[in-house]
Amino acid sequence: MNVFDYLMLINIFLIWSLLFVNIVLIVAGYVYYLKVEKEQPPEIIGEYPFVSIMVPAHNEGVVIVKTVAALLALDYPGDRYEIIVINDNSSDNSAELLKEIQDSNPNRNLIVINTDKISGGKGKSNALNIGYQQAKGEFIAIYDADNTPEHKALIYLAAELKADDSLGAVIGKFRTRNKEVNLLTRFINIETLSFQWMAQAGRWQLMKLCTIPGTNFILRRTIIEAIGGWDEKAVAEDTEISFRIYLMGYKIKFQPKAVTWEQEPQTWSVWFRQRTRWVKGNVYVLIKNIGYLVDKDAKKIRFDIFYFLSTYFLLLTALVVSDVIFVMNMAGLVSTSIQGFSNLLWFTAFVMFVLGVFIALTTEKGEMSVSNFFIIALMYVSYCQMWIIVTVYGVFSYFKDRIKKQDSKWYKTERFQG
Amino acid sequence: MKRYMIIFVALFLMVRPMPVVYGMEAATQQNSSSSVKDVLLIYDQLALDTVYRNNLNAVENLLTALSRTAEITSIDEYSSGRMSDYQKVILLKNTDNRVSNLAFINDCQNYAGAMVYIGFATAGLIPALDNFPISRQLGRTVSVNMNQLVINSIWIDELRVIDELPGSTKTTILVGTAAYPFAKSLEKLTYVPTFIDSPGFVLALGGILKDWFVLEKSVDMTLLIPNIYPFSDLNMVIETSDAFYASGIPFALGVVPIDDNIDFPAMARFYQVLRYVQSRNGTIIVHRPSPDTVSDSGTVLSKKMYAVITKMVENGVYPLGLATAKSLFFDDVSRLNPLNLFSSGIILPDDEIPEGGSKETWALHSGSLGISLETIGNTSSSTRNFGNYPINTTLVIPLPENQATLAAQLEMINNKWLSLTDYKALNNYWTIGQNTLTSSASGIRVNGLPISLIFDEEPIEDDYLYQKPPEYSLEKIFTAGNAFLLSVVGLIIVVFSMIVIFSRRVYLKKFRKVVNNEKKNEPEKNPHDQEENTP
Numbered sequence: 001m002n003v004f005d006y007l008m009l010i011n012i013f014l015i016w017s018l019l020f021v022n023i024v025l026i027v028a029g030y031v032y033y034l035k036v037e038k039e040q041p042p043e044i045i046g047e048y049p050f051v052s053i054m055v056p057a058h059n060e061g062v063v064i065v066k067t068v069a070a071l072l073a074l075d076y077p078g079d080r081y082e083i084i085v086i087n088d089n090s091s092d093n094s095a096e097l098l099k100e101i102q103d104s105n106p107n108r109n110l111i112v113i114n115t116d117k118i119s120g121g122k123g124k125s126n127a128l129n130i131g132y133q134q135a136k137g138e139f140i141a142i143y144d145a146d147n148t149p150e151h152k153a154l155i156y157l158a159a160e161l162k163a164d165d166s167l168g169a170v171i172g173k174f175r176t177r178n179k180e181v182n183l184l185t186r187f188i189n190i191e192t193l194s195f196q197w198m199a200q201a202g203r204w205q206l207m208k209l210c211t212i213p214g215t216n217f218i219l220r221r222t223i224i225e226a227i228g229g230w231d232e233k234a235v236a237e238d239t240e241i242s243f244r245i246y247l248m249g250y251k252i253k254f255q256p257k258a259v260t261w262e263q264e265p266q267t268w269s270v271w272f273r274q275r276t277r278w279v280k281g282n283v284y285v286l287i288k289n290i291g292y293l294v295d296k297d298a299k300k301i302r303f304d305i306f307y308f309l310s311t312y313f314l315l316l317t318a319l320v321v322s323d324v325i326f327v328m329n330m331a332g333l334v335s336t337s338i339q340g341f342s343n344l345l346w347f348t349a350f351v352m353f354v355l356g357v358f359i360a361l362t363t364e365k366g367e368m369s370v371s372n373f374f375i376i377a378l379m380y381v382s383y384c385q386m387w388i389i390v391t392v393y394g395v396f397s398y399f400k401d402r403i404k405k406q407d408s409k410w411y412k413t414e415r416f417q418g
Numbered sequence: 419m420k421r422y423m424i425i426f427v428a429l430f431l432m433v434r435p436m437p438v439v440y441g442m443e444a445a446t447q448q449n450s451s452s453s454v455k456d457v458l459l460i461y462d463q464l465a466l467d468t469v470y471r472n473n474l475n476a477v478e479n480l481l482t483a484l485s486r487t488a489e490i491t492s493i494d495e496y497s498s499g500r501m502s503d504y505q506k507v508i509l510l511k512n513t514d515n516r517v518s519n520l521a522f523i524n525d526c527q528n529y530a531g532a533m534v535y536i537g538f539a540t541a542g543l544i545p546a547l548d549n550f551p552i553s554r555q556l557g558r559t560v561s562v563n564m565n566q567l568v569i570n571s572i573w574i575d576e577l578r579v580i581d582e583l584p585g586s587t588k589t590t591i592l593v594g595t596a597a598y599p600f601a602k603s604l605e606k607l608t609y610v611p612t613f614i615d616s617p618g619f620v621l622a623l624g625g626i627l628k629d630w631f632v633l634e635k636s637v638d639m640t641l642l643i644p645n646i647y648p649f650s651d652l653n654m655v656i657e658t659s660d661a662f663y664a665s666g667i668p669f670a671l672g673v674v675p676i677d678d679n680i681d682f683p684a685m686a687r688f689y690q691v692l693r694y695v696q697s698r699n700g701t702i703i704v705h706r707p708s709p710d711t712v713s714d715s716g717t718v719l720s721k722k723m724y725a726v727i728t729k730m731v732e733n734g735v736y737p738l739g740l741a742t743a744k745s746l747f748f749d750d751v752s753r754l755n756p757l758n759l760f761s762s763g764i765i766l767p768d769d770e771i772p773e774g775g776s777k778e779t780w781a782l783h784s785g786s787l788g789i790s791l792e793t794i795g796n797t798s799s800s801t802r803n804f805g806n807y808p809i810n811t812t813l814v815i816p817l818p819e820n821q822a823t824l825a826a827q828l829e830m831i832n833n834k835w836l837s838l839t840d841y842k843a844l845n846n847y848w849t850i851g852q853n854t855l856t857s858s859a860s861g862i863r864v865n866g867l868p869i870s871l872i873f874d875e876e877p878i879e880d881d882y883l884y885q886k887p888p889e890y891s892l893e894k895i896f897t898a899g900n901a902f903l904l905s906v907v908g909l910i911i912v913v914f915s916m917i918v919i920f921s922r923r924v925y926l927k928k929f930r931k932v933v934n935n936e937k938k939n940e941p942e943k944n945p946h947d948q949e950e951n952t953p
Contacts, residue, residue, distance in 0.1 A: 016903065026914075030917055037924070341903065342900050342904075344904065345900055345904050348907045348908060352907050352911050355918060358918060359914060359917050359918060359921060362924070362925050365928075365929045366929075368921070
């Protein structure tokens with residue numbers, strides 16, 4: 001055996017280990033789904049908690065009206081929640097559009113904060129910190145500017161948080177509202193559903209762990225106060241704040257009945273930039289918190305850190321290294337002598353992947369279809385491989401920024417009409 | 419410090435290329451690769467557009483067949499005084515062009531050693547030559563007479579002859595009824611007025627050179643069937659061996675070395691056939707591997723050839739000589755191990771265009787020049803027995819394609835009353851690896867011990883695995899792991915499938931009215947599940 005054999009051995013171990021971890025999460029996620037289906041979400045007893053909904057928006061004129069309208073229509077007492085739209089250094093007509101809504105809803109708690117390039121324009125975390133200065137609610141809810149939450153989304157989130165003091169935050173489910181546009185949006189629809197039912201629901205079911213997804217979640221004001229607001233260097237502010245909540249001893253619960261619909265990228269270039277930002281953000285959070293892996297007081301986030309470490313470094317490295325060795329082996333540049341696994345095994349693993357993802361789709365109306373089954377198979381050879389490229393590029397960009405001592409640039413996802 | 423030095427020396431020995439190690443054996447052949455060459459061969463031009471284009475090749479072939487080492491240079495590259503380093507010089511003048519190298523002209527005029535001058539006589543170049551009576555005839559069919567052998571019907575465009583009676587000269591050119599000496603000697607100068615690459619002229623020149631070099635008088639003619647591969651018609655090889663054996667014709671088989679798959683049954687069968695050939699008084703000669711099929715690296719060639727010859731000996735096959743074109747003799751000797759360890763060889767006709775420039779040759783201890791059956795056919799003998807050409811020759815005949823060809827070849831050999839010599843009777847020897855092999859009229863000896871050439875058929879494995887499965891590391895672990903993972907993944911697929919089937923029921927129950935469930939298999943939109951805010 002040579003060094004390449006040992007590398008391949010490590011890769012095989014990593015890939016299969018992580019595969020089995022995700023299989024367990026898939027099953028656990030489905031179990032949680034059945035449990036949620038049987039149970040009614042908790043109701044708010046007594047006075048409704050006052051909720052501040054914050055919507056950071058930068059040049060969101062295309063979608064902001066629909067989002068605010070949906071927030072105004074939430075099934076929640078109008079005097080018990082406020083909507084704070086942080087119109088963050090927008091150069092489009094967002095300010096005018098928001099003014100119109102404000103004027104047409106004079107009796108509602110709708111606050112619009114317009115920032116300029118001096119006070120704002122520094123990313124989502126900064127915008128949230130600005131909004132938070134004016135927030136009066138005991139609970140803070142966050143929605144992205146392209147979201148259309150269902151009527152009961154907020155009440156489900158608030159009820160869960162009010163009912164259980166051990167919860168620091170409750171996250172809802174997000175769906176793809178433009179999934180029918182093209183194959184990419186179909187891929188993303190399947191990806192988001194399977195991610196939520198596997199990583200969010202599965203982890204909650206097994207370990208009472210979730211990660212805040214960036215939108216459609218609610219958390220206690222006391223938490224924001226305790227952590228001193230959002231980390232403005234963190235591009236993936238949601239992951240960052242999740243870790244902080246766990247470290248404070250709270251849990252984050254997944255309530256899939258609280259649904260919001262959001263617009264996903266419709267072009268590969270937009271998708272690539274958005275996902276690169278996610279990767280860079282998560283790498284930042286991972287590196288910032290890597291020390292907690294060996295911290296006795298950080299048991300709760302150990303799995304999450306390990307999960308991120310596995311995804312962005314171990315699995316990525318394993319896949320890239322094994323692919324490189326495979327290609328070099330085919331080119332005759334290196335030789336490996338380990339036998340490897342049979343093609344039958346790799347095929348069954350592929351079938352397992354397709355079925356596993358499909359299970360997540362059975363939870364959603366209209367998704368359990370033959371066409372989606374084949375789209376999942378197609379995803380394996382296309383979309384999933386693109387993720388490898390994105391991850392490699394994201395990790396590379398992150399370290400390039402660090403070497404050049406540049407702050408990661410917050411890329412705002414481009415919105416589409418519709 | 420010394421300790422590290424020892425390690426360094428040990429490492430050095432470990433990483434040295436094979437030729438250096440083998441070089442100790444090669445040193446025994448120093449006589450054949452001496453830096454002092456026997457002769458300086460100077461040519462004016464290659465004359466590629468003329469009938470003389472292959473003359474340089476032909477002279478080089480002759481020199482190697484006569485086991486002479488030479489240094490070869492063109493007149494243009496000739497440097498002053500070089501000629502005086504040699505006691506023998508051959509000057510090949512392929513054109514009538516004037517010579518412009520003054521140093522060369524000067525050296526020619528003052529050269530005191532022995533010289534053979536071949537071709538166009540350039541006035542003033544060699545003073546003694548100016549006195550030779552030379553006449554020129556165009557378009558002639560000539561014969562070359564070498565003592566008792568005459569090679570007939572040689573067409574020549576431009577014949578230059580020494581216009582005098584042959585006298586006692588053994589080698590003559592016959593034009594009709596007239597006879598001219600093939601060459602004329604005057605003191606230390608020998609002049610060959612006409613030379614072309616035709617067997618008659620080549621053999622005649624060979625005789626002149628042999629006398630000029632004062633080599634052993636006795637000559638032999640052997641017979642070689644060249645280019646035998648494991649995939650040649652081995653049945654015909656056996657049949658030919660039997661036929662030659664029955665006719666009392668000693669022969670040699672030229673075996674092309676195969677260094678791949680030498681453990682295959684096909685190779686074992688091949689060795690078996692070769693052993694059979696030896697038992698029929700056949701001699702095995704090994705070909706030089708084609709330069710096209712081996713790496714240029716001398717190390718690679720050496721290792722391969724060692725393996726090939728060692729394997730042959732292990733299988734009772736004893737190659738006694740080398741068959742090669744003369745180009746081999748221009749290679750660096752150190753790159754040729756172990757080919758240069760053979761004492762004898764057959765120089766096969768080489769039609770490749772000669773390369774210009776200076777070069778040096780080495781030589782085997784004894785050699786012979788390959789000739790074709792056609793040359794034999796064109797040769798008439800004044801006696802019943804064919805006799806011998808002036809130099810050692812090897813009759814090269816291809817493996818007969820069928821019995822008719824075999825019969826024709828046998829008939830020719832018998833009708834010509836050829837006096838063929840058994841190759842193994844020619845005092846051959848070599849030491850390669852652990853084996854020292856000698857052969858003489860008394861037979862073959864390996865490491866001093868006589869060996870039997872009686873054929874003893876050995877069983878050959880029929881169920882041989884031609885393509886051995888690759889060897890893997892951790893094979894057992896991976897095989898077990900594969901089976902385990904297949905079981906686990908299979909189980910997971912079953913579980914997932916059950917979940918999907920179960921979830922289908924949950925799905926239908928949740929999203930479709932029970933009535934529609936029985937009528938059509940499509941989920942129906944349930945207004946209660948659809949929020950107003952849902953897109």
